[in-house]
Amino acid sequence: MITIVVPTYREAGNVANLVSAVDVVMKKAQLEYEMLVVDDNSPDDIVEIVAGLANSFPVRIIQPDGRPRDLSLSVIDGVREAEFETIVVMDADSSHPAEIIPEMLRTLDKDRSRFTVGSRYTSGGGFDRDWSLWRFVNSSIATMLARPLTECTDPMSGFFAFDRNRVDLDKMRPIGYKIGLELMVRGEFSGVNEVAIQFKDRTIGMSKMNFAQQWKYLRHLRRLYLYRFKGWAELVHYGAVGASGFIVDVVFYYLLQFLGLEHQIARAISFWPAVSWNWALNRVATFSERQRRPKAKQWFEFVITCLIGFSVNWGIYFALTSNVPFFDSYRFLALVVGIGGASLFNFTAATLFVYSEKRVN
Ligand SMILES: Nc1nc2c(ncn2[C@@H]2O[C@H](COP(=O)(O)OP(=O)(O)OP(=O)(O)O)[C@@H](O)[C@H]2O)c(=O)[nH]1
Ligand SMILES: [Mg+2]
Structure with missing residues (x-):
């Protein structure tokens, strides 16, 4: 039994595709699950869309209130609210291949004390090649900066699976987007396992990656370095x-x-x-x-x-x-x-x- 936590902001155009893609994969693998969409009060009709989908799929939506919009805090809210101990976190924009979920879960089940990451950089992994040089350099530097903090080759990944009992959620203090990195550094895991993924760029909806997020990332890194070293x-x-x-x-x-x-x-x-x-x-x-x-x-x-x-x-x-x-x-x-x-x-x-x-x- 698995809870798949999906943070969303303005993803009304993507959520139906995601839900059906995940359902096909989970049915085929005979895995029981719930999908928990954590939406930061998007100005769109995602609530109605999910309500419609809930007639045919095990999906529900929560909209946390009273805190600023934040991807990482949304994931934490989702983990708190999850019905099951086994958590998968993935993006809503179909960047993360749903087909990989069963393999991630098998990897996790081999040793539940370890954190499992869908990785672009482990052998067999990769991403769309039409990235601009700027985006590529940016992402490489960001990845390199986080490497000393974990043994993971893709510390920026937002696609991961873990056992909730290994994490004291009250101890998490993320800034910005990289909740996976936060969990790897502050969680009580005995290590990290990686499963290769092919990362796809979003085709629908808009990106929220911007300078402010990159600045937040640097602040987050600083905090994690101080914590770790x-x-x-x-x-x-x-x-x-x-x-x-x-x-x-x-x-x-x-x-x-x-x-x-x-x-x-x-x-x-x-x-x-x-x-x-x-x-x-x-x-x-x-x-x-x-x-x-x-x-x-x-x-x-x-x-x-x-x-x-x-x-x-x-x-x-x-x-x-x-x-x-x-x-x-x-x-x-x-x-x-x-x-x-x-x-x-x-x-x-x-x-x-x-x-x-x-x-x-
Ligand atoms: N709840 C919540 N979800 C968010 C927030 N910002 C982004 N997300 C979701 O987090 C996931 C990753 O965000 P993206 O905008 O795709 O970030 P990215 O993958 O780095 O960049 P692009 O795919 O290029 O847009 C998506 O499912 C977003 O909808 C937020 O502030 N709150
Ligand atoms: Mg994305």
Whole structure:
């Protein structure tokens, strides 16, 4: 017994084809199922269409209320509402070949602790070749970025099957479209199995893929990296924020001189926008998966640790150049070691003390 969850938005023109295609396949394979259409209150007549189809097929529709329109949340709503433990999720636009469902279910049944994905990139898989170069590059980069998060070759796939008992739905925090990726990373699966699919482009209805969705995808990835790699991801993040803070520092240093200030004064002042920039970015980005603490107090603590960090920086430089002849000849290296030491000190203070140690996920 299987629940097939189909998220829809403006798919009135596709739903009848989908329902009959799936029914043929399931009957032939003698699989009992229900199809649950989760529609985000589309401005079309999908409700009436599904009501008509329900006379001949095991299909029903829900329209969740009171939250913004969202593909991933729709899938989660569908999984919650599903009658059966075995879940298949697929798109409504016939991009996903219904014929593959029985094979996906067989694969899932071999080991129900694993997540099963309909994959375009595993051997035997593929997609319509009339993609523009732009779309192809876009999709390849998006896929590559997610690869380190899972063992799946097609982490972007929206066609998958799993056992609902393996997922704590309250822990899912997707942003945007990639609910499959979210489930693979945060679900309690022992691994991923792939079944080859030929992906077809939609022929009816309009695409909802746009720049806003791609931006959301990057935000989602960032969140998943922080979840999966925790302290290491924070360290890399912290380094990138530090590098951007260096640019802020330099820009202010020159800008203030351009406005007529002495260079020593400019140097003393430019520290403040830079340190505040770093504090803010670390708050909203690097440590975004941790509980928020009061702003003013945290800013103050951040500044204090940076000042101590600077003493560490300067101390290392001083000690190396006065005691080690090598570093006295190559002072720039002493400067680099100093910055490295101070960064580690700052990161340690930030991770243990300035930003809460409590994670929200
Ligand atoms: N419930 C719900 N479903 C959505 C939403 N956005 C898209 N969908 C559905 O999710 C599935 C995938 O969306 P698509 O628009 O096909 O996205 P795509 O496959 O990446 O792009 P195209 O096929 O080129 O349009 C389809 O069944 C859509 O109807 C949404 O905000 N809410
Ligand atoms: Mg599609």
